[in-house]
Amino acid sequence: MSGRFTVFYRLTGNEPEALAKARDICIEQTVEFPPAYIQDERIRDHIIGKLISLQTDGAGTWLAEISYAEECAGEELTQFLNVLFGNSSIKPGIRIERITLSKRLAEVFRGPRFGVAGIRGLLAVHERPLLCSAIKPMGMSAVALAELAAQFAAGGIDIIKDDHGLANQRFCPFRERVARVAEAVSEAARRNGGRTLYAPNITADGDETLARAHFAKRAGAGALVISPALCGFGAMWQIAMDDSIALPVLWHPAFAGAFTVHADSGISHGVLYGQLARIGGADAAIFPNFGGRFSFSRDDCAAIIDACSQDMLGLRPIFPAPGGGMTLDSIPQIARFYGRDVILLMGGGLFAAGPDLVENCRTFRRLALAQ
């Protein structure tokens, strides 16, 4: 008999309502069938989810711990997510709060290839927060974006990513951009003796995502940006596991907002940006920092930090990568909050700091070094 993994769901309602919801989840996420008409004892006793406990949190909601047979998930990330939340995502007042993998599933999914230590090793930077910026805005040509990337590299940015809105548009085709920017970054890094990773956005339709990952690898990319809410967590996982690609993966939250936008439904910040990121093979999780133009709170961000490094049966810790509305002024405060193991992602803020972009990048780097 196979092992079981556990999911903690936060449920709204009074105790009988929460209990009914919890029992319903056990059915809905597995057999989706009236148990009275199931003849097979093994299905009734093993495949149907098991309610382990239901406890009040004292704040008017309930925490239900439900275990599932790992064979329900097969050995596929997509089906694992389907068991976690497939149909129950459609019902109100149910939020995933925590996951406990089984030993076997941790071996199957394996998690990040690089994680914090691996990315630090690639960059040979071990003591300070890492610096990241994005080439943008959408509408610029590949040539202009390559020039911009060269300036970031000259200023000492560690990871230069595509804006998540750069796909394969006429004004900047994917292959041309990736080839030009990878070359420009590698040249600039050679010139200043540093190491810089260029992370193109490979998010695309169906198997084209994988094809772009392979192209990016050949063109000399140093990492990859993927938006799994758009192309599937399974696509991200497949690319992260591919030994012929073997590049760090930065997961971007585009289209994922509905999961966290309400406190009483969806998926908690820690599970989505930390646990699922790691299970899905991401080496860093990009998310909106508190205090910026998005609505994540300090507590939400603290939960992400925690979930990026908490023990998960050997899955590597990953970098939280807060971004969104970051400015040079805010760096000391942000670095204190996140600690050393963070990727600081600054976009527009680097331009707003003054006319000399390379100099602004150097200031960004000095501020990070001081932390």
Added chain:
Amino acid sequence: MSGRFTVFYRLTGNEPEALAKARDICIEQTVEFPPAYIQDERIRDHIIGKLISLQTDGAGTWLAEISYAEECAGEELTQFLNVLFGNSSIKPGIRIERITLSKRLAEVFRGPRFGVAGIRGLLAVHERPLLCSAIKPMGMSAVALAELAAQFAAGGIDIIKDDHGLANQRFCPFRERVARVAEAVSEAARRNGGRTLYAPNITADGDETLARAHFAKRAGAGALVISPALCGFGAMWQIAMDDSIALPVLWHPAFAGAFTVHADSGISHGVLYGQLARIGGADAAIFPNFGGRFSFSRDDCAAIIDACSQDMLGLRPIFPAPGGGMTLDSIPQIARFYGRDVILLMGGGLFAAGPDLVENCRTFRRLALAQ
């Protein structure tokens, strides 16, 4: 200069707040960059989203009409969704209410290959609602599921789908299941002189989804079940467009619930299950019927019916496929609500109606014929 497509967002807040949100969306969904630092006039005038109008709905929310240059979406469904809602999905109080495609994008995406008329043609059923059931529960062997499918076919079910929880588990490997069930369904249909489509679930990790679609085609499947919130709308679209597959696509809402679970954020029922389904090439949209164990209202379902057939620059109308908690007793009422162009999806209800499953299917069919 290329054409523009339009998105209507419902926004919470008072008028100045809604206006600020609307202007922010124009930036966030395109350049994601402070306009003051954009030198290129073409980007400022063309790439940044344009607020066309902002109107109160009289119910305390606002409807903002925003247009985007179609070249922002490239010619990719994934990037189209990213422009619609990538980062703005993370902000509270923003809901997509309607999409107006541009002529060019309608030609690029093409929409459903079959739609209502195409599926009716395959089944040679033109006058009545179509009948659908699912083989389940999870945990059954491929042999047992094939026997079950044969009974559904003998009873006159038009479309026999995999439960969305059947993936590639040890107890029922994908290839064995699809081969056995396709054969059983084709044999049973031959015996009773009817036509039946078997729709296996091909939702999987990355490019494996496409590989399963090809396998299913070779094995004799008559349609496909895909959960695009799990594997990406782009994967569904790619498969729908593939001339070497050319099978009707049923989109399943697993993992998509967070989009509709709150009225003030996410994506409206009509857009998600109707407009995006059609743009993504689905021929039928499976969704939870009102009055069942989910929380969709009659109005939500009416909006889906409408969006499945409303004019969309030539994209074919598709079938709404309500399911979830349907019983034989409820068929007359449900058929009156949905009209003739509907796929009625009954699972557990067919088992609960009596010990003879084939007879229950025949009753289901008689009830549908009477509508």
